[in-house]
Amino acid sequence: MRIAILGNQGSWYCRELQQAAEARGHSSCTLEFHDLAAWLPVLSTEQFSSYDAEECQIDLNQFDALIIRTMPPGSLEQVIFRMDLLGRLEQAGVTVFNTPRAIECAVDKYLTTSRLSAAGLPVPATAVCESSEAAMQRFEDLGGDVVVKPLFGSEGRGIFRISDPDLAYRSFRTLERTQAVIYLQRYIPHPGYDLRILILNGSVVGAIRRHNQTDFRTNISRQGRAEAYSPTESEVQLALRACELTQAEFAGVDLLTPVEAPETRYLLEVNAVPGWRGLQSATNVNVAALVIEYLEQKRNNAGVSQP
Template identity: 80%
Template sequence: MRIAILGNQESWYCEQLSQAAHSRGHDARKIEFRDLASLISGTAPEQCFSYDAAQNQIELNQFDCLIIRTMPPGSLEQVVFRMDLLGRLEQAGVTIFNSPRAIECAVDKYLTTSRLAAAGLPVPATAVCESSEAAMQHFETLGGDVVVKPLFGSEGRGIFRISDPDLAYRSFRTLERTQAVIYLQKYIPHPGYDLRILILNGNIIGAIRRHGMNDFRTNISRQGQAESYQPSDQEVELAVRAAELTQATFAGVDLLCPADAPENLSLLEVNAVPGWRGFQSATNIDVAALVIEYLEQKRNNRPTV
């Protein structure tokens, strides 16, 4: 297969996927979002490109698979163009992993939380608004102790906890001035850890328990510690269902067990571009190899036209 890996070329994850692909005899190329381009010329089929360091064109339509390993910040125009181009490649027959629809849902915390709640899955009490006045009302409604998250973001970046009304007001006013959407969740006291379950094609790859280091955030990227974990049937069922609802073939699902009622699980997040470095260290599971094997199976089972 010809495989394009869309992400930071220096990324550990991109390198792991590239090595896994090459070890199985595939051609893998690393590309970045900033180098994406499209050429639409008359009635000829649209051509989607990337560029290498020497500005040579790489024809993306010729690839079998494109693996998305990041979704960097950008203007509204840039984000819309990226997603549209990925959608056009998918329509042209290139396997996009995960699909653009899954990325669009999972990267948007509001859409993900709303969709999970509508399906009856347990999520923390959440409020989303644009004005600081509305945010202050929700701050009180949610008990005066909330976690503020960027609508788009991962790895715990930009997340903070507020329980002081004056600090909350100043924070919400700052977010309002920057034209950010204010996303609040009721803080759930927990025993210092959460769960990350990794899903591939509706099946569990494995799970870890992540412990925070003097921080309510447990992300491995923020010095959290991971240990292998055997999830319960309920935890697996919730994770698989959450991945299905976001249409993510490959997903990292985060679950939280409240300290006072560990049986009352909450779904915190569904990540459609999940990291697995800490997961792999704790479980010794070669995730990149499993991803490449899945893409091989998908290609071999693809119906002929």
């Protein structure tokens, strides 16, 4: 296969995927979102391309698969264009992984949380609004102790906890002025860890318990510590159902155990561009190799022979 990886140049994940692809006889390269372009000549087939640092054009139509390894921030127009282009590439016969539908849902915290909640899955009490007045009302409704999250974002970036009403008001006013959507969740006291279950094609690749005793955010990127974990059947079923609802074939599902109800698991996030560095170090599972093997299966099932 010819595989393109949409990620940051120099990324550990991109290197892992390229090494895994090349080990199985495939060619690969890393591209970045801001270099993508579409060309619609008159009465001809749409063409997709990427431009490297030397402005050399790379034909995206030549690739068999495209792995999405990042979804960088951007303007509304940029985000819409990226999602549209991914969808058009998929329609042109390129295997996009995860699918544009899954990426569109999972990168949007409101859409993900809303779908999970509508299906009766346990999510923290959540409020989403644009005005500081509405946010202050929900701040009180959520018990006066909330976690504020960017609607788009990962690895714990931009997340902060507020329990002081004056600070909450100033924070919400600032977000309102910047035309941000204000996304609030009730803070759930937890024992200093959460669970990350990595799912690929309806099966558990591995799971870890992420500890952080100095920060309520347990992300490995925030100096969290990972240890291998064997999820219970109910935890696995919860993760699988979350992936089904977001249409994610490959996802990291985060579960939280509240101190007040240790038998309960809250669904915090379904990440369709999941990191696995901490999980791989704790479990010794070669995640990149499994991803490439799965892409081979997808292409075979689509009737495309492999080398």
